[in-house]
Structure formats: C-alpha cells, structure tokens
Amino acid sequence: MTKLPLPAILINGALVDQILVNDRGLQYGDGLFETIKIRQGRPLLWDAHLARLLLGCERLGIRSDGLLKRIEQDCQSFFSPALQETCILKLIVTRGVGERGYKPSNHVNPTVIVSMSPYTPNVPCQETGVTVRICDTALGINPLLAGIKHLNRLEQVLARQEWDDPHVSEGLMLDVDGNLVEGTMSNLFWAKDGVLFTPLLDRCGILGTVRQKLLSIAEQLDITVVEGRFSPDVLNSAEEVFLCNSAIDIWPVVKLAHKTWSIGPITRQFQAKLEEVYAC
Amino acid sequence: MTKLPLPAILINGALVDQILVNDRGLQYGDGLFETIKIRQGRPLLWDAHLARLLLGCERLGIRSDGLLKRIEQDCQSFFSPALQETCILKLIVTRGVGERGYKPSNHVNPTVIVSMSPYTPNVPCQETGVTVRICDTALGINPLLAGIKHLNRLEQVLARQEWDDPHVSEGLMLDVDGNLVEGTMSNLFWAKDGVLFTPLLDRCGILGTVRQKLLSIAEQLDITVVEGRFSPDVLNSAEEVFLCNSAIDIWPVVKLAHKTWSIGPITRQFQAKLEEVYAC
Missing domain, CATH: 3.30.470.10 (Aminotransferase class 4, branched-chain amino acid transferase, N-terminal domain)
Incomplete structure (x- = not known):
C-alpha cells in the first residue's frame, strides 16, 4: 500500500x-x-x-x-x-x-x-449526551426515494441551516404529515417500558446502516422494537432517547426544548453491543 | 465579442x-x-x-x-x-x-x-402536436421546495426513465396524492368552455417562466385561468391540452392513452401570442 x-x-x-x-x-x-x-x-x-x-x-x-x-x-x-x-x-x-x-x-x-x-471523534456527545431540537423543515413523502441514500439532500440542508447554536447537536425532522422521521444526519430511537421505538422509513428518511444493525442487536437481546408513525409528542413519555449513524455511533439525547432525559441502561447496552460488533 | x-x-x-x-x-x-x-x-x-x-x-x-x-x-x-x-x-x-x-x-x-x-427546434411537435403518457413516478409534496428550479431532480429522472417509445414526447406527473402537477420537463394547461386550467404549484412542481408568461397573456386576452388541484380524469372532458417550457415553447397535446384531442383555437392563440412576446 x-x-x-x-x-x-x-x-x-x-x-x-x-x-x-x-x-x-x-x-x-x-x-x-x-x-x-x-x-x-x-x-x-x-x-x-x-x-x-x-x-x-x-x-x-x-x-x-x-x-x-x-x-x-x-x-x-x-x-x-x-x-x-x-x-x-x-x-x-x-x-x-x-x-x-x-x-x-x-x-x-x-x-x-x-x-x-x-475523523474527529466526539466522545463527550457519546458519553454525556446531546441536546436536540425539532426542525421546521419537513420531509416530503415519496416511497420511491425512501430508505436509500441518494444525492437529493436539500431538505437536510434547509433543516441544518435552521440553527447556529453549537450546543444543539442535531435536529429532528418530521414528515409533511407531522410524523417523526429521523435527525438531519441520524436515525432516532427511544425506549419506554423496555420496548424500543423507531420511525418507519417507508415513505421518507434513510435506512441507516447503524439503525439496521441496532435492529438486529435488539433481536439478539430479545428487545421488542416497534417501527411506526409517531407524533413527536410521544417523546414526552419516552424514558430514553438516542440517535445513531456511522460517524457518531450512538449519541444519547438528554434534552429537547424543556424536556430532559437521563442516559438509561438500554442506551448504554446498545452502545456496548455496537462497540462489540465493531471490534469483531 | x-x-x-x-x-x-x-x-x-x-x-x-x-x-x-x-x-x-x-x-x-x-x-x-x-x-x-x-x-x-x-x-x-x-x-x-x-x-x-x-x-x-x-x-x-x-x-x-x-x-x-x-x-x-x-x-x-x-x-x-x-x-x-x-x-x-x-x-x-x-x-x-x-x-x-x-x-x-x-x-x-x-x-x-x-x-x-x-438548439434543435422540434417544429413538428409544435405544429402537429404530441402524444403524452401518465407517469407512475409521483412527485413528493414539500412546499419549501415547490416552485423553484433546484438541483434535486431524481423524481424527474425516474419518471423520464419509465418510457423509451420515441412517439411519446412527454410524461405527465401526479403528486403522491394523485393530483395532476406537470410534465417531467414542462408545465401543463388545458381548456374547457373557454376557461383555461393549470395545476396549482404550491406543494410541488416548477413555476415555469413560460407558464407564468402564459398566465399574463391570458389576463391580457381576458381568458379566465383556474389554478387548482385536479385529478387526471379532468383531461377526459378537456377540449384542448398543451404543454410549455422555455425550450419547446408550446406543444399541443393530441393523444393520451385512448383519448385524442384536436389542436384548438386557444392553443394556437397562445402559440401566436408567445411568439409575439419573443419577437419584441
């Protein structure tokens, strides 16, 4: 080489x-x-x-x-x-x-x-978690383009342009019908009563490779995952929230507007398991 | 120079x-x-x-x-x-x-x-009209990106990829809700009972410069134009149908599936008026 x-x-x-x-x-x-x-x-x-x-x-x-x-x-x-x-x-x-x-x-x-x-790792984000916001820019619905990582990314550019505050690490995006989809550059998960939830990405959004890996880890761990269409209000009753992608791995979410979360055991378990997968 | x-x-x-x-x-x-x-x-x-x-x-x-x-x-x-x-x-x-x-x-x-x-002009299309089809690829809805001519054009690429038949000159696209929007590269008008109709482009589609010029020509000619959301079925009762863009000017539509149209006086009047605008 x-x-x-x-x-x-x-x-x-x-x-x-x-x-x-x-x-x-x-x-x-x-x-x-x-x-x-x-x-x-x-x-x-x-x-x-x-x-x-x-x-x-x-x-x-x-x-x-x-x-x-x-x-x-x-x-x-x-x-x-x-x-x-x-x-x-x-x-x-x-x-x-x-x-x-x-x-x-x-x-x-x-x-x-x-x-x-x-690559500049962002260990503090992984360890102590991040603050997120909800973006005004919505994702259009088009099943033909959903899931794949194509080069038409203006919606993400507009959404990421909405904020300058360096303390806000990611923006959550809704589809034009108001359902949670993903972050501008990451996929979203949350946990409640031992069940993991994540938005269904059949009409918009990107099927992240880490997202897909976490789904199979959940299966191994016998943790139920519900993929569906959810209003952002569901996050109010979530016990843990986290984001993932190939560059950031898993970022616990600790704050969204006035709502705060602690970093819980499910998030830590998935971080550890993902690291195991990477180490193999 | x-x-x-x-x-x-x-x-x-x-x-x-x-x-x-x-x-x-x-x-x-x-x-x-x-x-x-x-x-x-x-x-x-x-x-x-x-x-x-x-x-x-x-x-x-x-x-x-x-x-x-x-x-x-x-x-x-x-x-x-x-x-x-x-x-x-x-x-x-x-x-x-x-x-x-x-x-x-x-x-x-x-x-x-x-x-x-x-530029290779296509005089036969302007004179004798074109055959069009309805595309399966739908346009996603996103008001933030509607109207402008941005570089995210995968929907048009997918739609234009649907047919190879050189006798079909353009494909009409619907939005994901099934409303008529435009052609893959052109805007759409049709006439009935002396009134002109064209899809409203507030949620998807491109506000073509020729389209906008035709709207002002219609105003000068005292022809009513209705912009709205229409099912493709409305074309069955249309008396004249035409397409426009900056490269093709105005193409009369003479055939869509089993439906045929003659080239009517409104289409010819707009072709002549547009030519007058260009000549000034």
Missing part, C-alpha cells in the same frame, strides 16, 4: 478532485452516497453500506455491473492496518456523464468518487 | 468544464438551474429566469450578493446579435464549495456555471 495523505480523493481510480459539469450527479443529484468509518484500515459495516448502495442503484436504475469491483479496487489503498488513524470514507456513485435532459442513456458508466478525511 | 465554439462551458468566468468534488451542488444537489433559449444573441424571458433564480437563492439561503453581475458578465459573450443560431443556455448556480456536513458555511461563494449548446 502506498500511504495517501489525507484528505485524498479518487475519481474512477484516478487521484483527481474534479468532475465534469455534465455529470448527472451535479445536473440532477442523480446518484448515491455512503459515509463509512474506517478503523485501523478496516471499514465498519462495509457489507451493509455496499448492500444499501446496490439497493439505491437498483431503485434509480444506475448500472451496477462491475461496480463493486471498481469500488473495492479504489478503496484498497485505504484498507490497510498500516492506516492507524480512524477516518471517514465518503463514497459517491453517480449515474455518470450524460447528455442534456432527464432521460439517462443506457450506456453511461457510473462515476465512482472515493474521498477520505480524518 | 469573441465567438465561442459550441458547446461552451464557463465556470465562474473561466473556460473550464469541471467542478470540485466538494462543491455542494454535487454533494447535496444544493443549487439551482435555469434553461434559457437564446435567439440571435437575445435571451428570451431573461428577467423572468433571473427572478426565479433569485427566488430560489432566497428560499435555499444561497448568497446572491453580486450574483446577477457575475451571471451577466459571464453570459455577455453569448448575448450578441452576431450569434445567429438559436441556442440553449443552461445556467447552474450552486451554493459553492463546502466542508463535510449539511450545514452550509456563511462564507462560501456560489459557483456559477454557464453552458451553451446548439
């Missing part, structure tokens, strides 16, 4: 940092992305990230023949135990360069962009 | 054709675009295009100080009567290059991309 200085960007295997203006990723947000944590050269939840990416390709009709080979080849230089520091790999796959017009050509080759940045 | 060979691309005034991967236009579809017809070096409906672009900047919180000056300066070389051929200018404005994360920095400068392509 040749050690690359970070940040490093590879586009279709070449060490460049620009794409053609005609790439449909720019023209229409016609593509997908994954944000993956690399620990000592080992990508965490790698199979889950690739599976979601392939699901996205299938949903959008992006060619995926040879795609995994291309990705693994391009990522190879980052996947070595010699890489001691923890890093964040952002993988973008666009449909590729196209002619004018929404209709994609069948012959276009996807653009694969691998970019690697240093 | 130095005559540029077409296609030509200018990015922030420089004759290059690539943008940085870190541009938020690619990362999140965080930007806007306009498609403008240039006739003999004269941009049609220029003020309307710039007004919609500025509305979009305001809605997304994209910096617009100095933006119009930058755009006019970059477009200058294309706006000359020496340019005899009709062209299409695509203007993209992204929020600019950013750090990782949805939150935009306040200090980022927008990226302005001007690209000019030759």
Whole structure:
C-alpha cells in the first residue's frame, strides 16, 4: 500500500478532485452516497453500506455491473492496518456523464468518487449526551426515494441551516404529515417500558446502516422494537432517547426544548453491543 | 465579442468544464438551474429566469450578493446579435464549495456555471402536436421546495426513465396524492368552455417562466385561468391540452392513452401570442 495523505480523493481510480459539469450527479443529484468509518484500515459495516448502495442503484436504475469491483479496487489503498488513524470514507456513485435532459442513456458508466478525511471523534456527545431540537423543515413523502441514500439532500440542508447554536447537536425532522422521521444526519430511537421505538422509513428518511444493525442487536437481546408513525409528542413519555449513524455511533439525547432525559441502561447496552460488533 | 465554439462551458468566468468534488451542488444537489433559449444573441424571458433564480437563492439561503453581475458578465459573450443560431443556455448556480456536513458555511461563494449548446427546434411537435403518457413516478409534496428550479431532480429522472417509445414526447406527473402537477420537463394547461386550467404549484412542481408568461397573456386576452388541484380524469372532458417550457415553447397535446384531442383555437392563440412576446 502506498500511504495517501489525507484528505485524498479518487475519481474512477484516478487521484483527481474534479468532475465534469455534465455529470448527472451535479445536473440532477442523480446518484448515491455512503459515509463509512474506517478503523485501523478496516471499514465498519462495509457489507451493509455496499448492500444499501446496490439497493439505491437498483431503485434509480444506475448500472451496477462491475461496480463493486471498481469500488473495492479504489478503496484498497485505504484498507490497510498500516492506516492507524480512524477516518471517514465518503463514497459517491453517480449515474455518470450524460447528455442534456432527464432521460439517462443506457450506456453511461457510473462515476465512482472515493474521498477520505480524518475523523474527529466526539466522545463527550457519546458519553454525556446531546441536546436536540425539532426542525421546521419537513420531509416530503415519496416511497420511491425512501430508505436509500441518494444525492437529493436539500431538505437536510434547509433543516441544518435552521440553527447556529453549537450546543444543539442535531435536529429532528418530521414528515409533511407531522410524523417523526429521523435527525438531519441520524436515525432516532427511544425506549419506554423496555420496548424500543423507531420511525418507519417507508415513505421518507434513510435506512441507516447503524439503525439496521441496532435492529438486529435488539433481536439478539430479545428487545421488542416497534417501527411506526409517531407524533413527536410521544417523546414526552419516552424514558430514553438516542440517535445513531456511522460517524457518531450512538449519541444519547438528554434534552429537547424543556424536556430532559437521563442516559438509561438500554442506551448504554446498545452502545456496548455496537462497540462489540465493531471490534469483531 | 469573441465567438465561442459550441458547446461552451464557463465556470465562474473561466473556460473550464469541471467542478470540485466538494462543491455542494454535487454533494447535496444544493443549487439551482435555469434553461434559457437564446435567439440571435437575445435571451428570451431573461428577467423572468433571473427572478426565479433569485427566488430560489432566497428560499435555499444561497448568497446572491453580486450574483446577477457575475451571471451577466459571464453570459455577455453569448448575448450578441452576431450569434445567429438559436441556442440553449443552461445556467447552474450552486451554493459553492463546502466542508463535510449539511450545514452550509456563511462564507462560501456560489459557483456559477454557464453552458451553451446548439438548439434543435422540434417544429413538428409544435405544429402537429404530441402524444403524452401518465407517469407512475409521483412527485413528493414539500412546499419549501415547490416552485423553484433546484438541483434535486431524481423524481424527474425516474419518471423520464419509465418510457423509451420515441412517439411519446412527454410524461405527465401526479403528486403522491394523485393530483395532476406537470410534465417531467414542462408545465401543463388545458381548456374547457373557454376557461383555461393549470395545476396549482404550491406543494410541488416548477413555476415555469413560460407558464407564468402564459398566465399574463391570458389576463391580457381576458381568458379566465383556474389554478387548482385536479385529478387526471379532468383531461377526459378537456377540449384542448398543451404543454410549455422555455425550450419547446408550446406543444399541443393530441393523444393520451385512448383519448385524442384536436389542436384548438386557444392553443394556437397562445402559440401566436408567445411568439409575439419573443419577437419584441
């Protein structure tokens, strides 16, 4: 392995940092992305990230023949135990360069962009928890785009623009019907009477890889999980609340407006279990 | 004026054709675009295009100080009567290059991309009309993003991917509640009993510049226009149906599934009036 200085960007295997203006990723947000944590050269939840990416390709009709080979080849230089520091790999796959017009050509080759940045862990958030807010920006409902991690992210940009207060770590987003969905960059869980709850993501939202892993951990632990549509009011009676994603792992939520929570045993148990999964 | 060979691309005034991967236009579809017809070096409906672009900047919180000056300066070389051929200018404005994360920095400068392509007019469509279909892909509802021409266009890409039949020129899209909204790339009008109808675009869809011009032409002609939410079934009793956008002008619709229409006097009157507007 040749050690690359970070940040490093590879586009279709070449060490460049620009794409053609005609790439449909720019023209229409016609593509997908994954944000993956690399620990000592080992990508965490790698199979889950690739599976979601392939699901996205299938949903959008992006060619995926040879795609995994291309990705693994391009990522190879980052996947070595010699890489001691923890890093964040952002993988973008666009449909590729196209002619004018929404209709994609069948012959276009996807653009694969691998970019690697240093990771700054936020241990205090994991240990002592975070304050969140409810965003005014709502998520539109469209089952065709729900679950996958596509490049049309204006709703998240608008929501994240709503606050500047550095003490507020995340914003919770509702759908246009007023149901809880997720954070701007994370998935949401809460616990009550030993049962875990999380919003159903069949109409909007992203099926986070850590979210999916926590669902299987819950199954192993014999903890019931209810996925459904809930008003944000349900959080008032929740005993524990937490957020998760690939970069932050699990952040306990300790405050939302005037409501406060302690960090409870279920949250700590999931943090420990996730760490075990990562350590394997 | 130095005559540029077409296609030509200018990015922030420089004759290059690539943008940085870190541009938020690619990362999140965080930007806007306009498609403008240039006739003999004269941009049609220029003020309307710039007004919609500025509305979009305001809605997304994209910096617009100095933006119009930058755009006019970059477009200058294309706006000359020496340019005899009709062209299409695509203007993209992204929020600019950013750090990782949805939150935009306040200090980022927008990226302005001007690209000019030759225009191939489709006279038969304007003269003899087009066949359309109803798309299965629905438009999500989100008032915050409705009306503006932003870069999150996956719904249109999915819809346009539904058919290959070259005899079908456009697909009509419904919102997730089943109301008529627009074509994948055009706005929709229909006439009945001397009244003109068009979908209300307050929850999704793009407020087309030609659409807005036709509304003011209708006012001049004392033709009532009803903007509202309509089921696609209303088209069964429509006497005339037509589509419009900046590139196609007005296309009469003559066929949708088993239903056919003749090209009526209202359609022809609007085609003539729009041509008059363009000629001034």
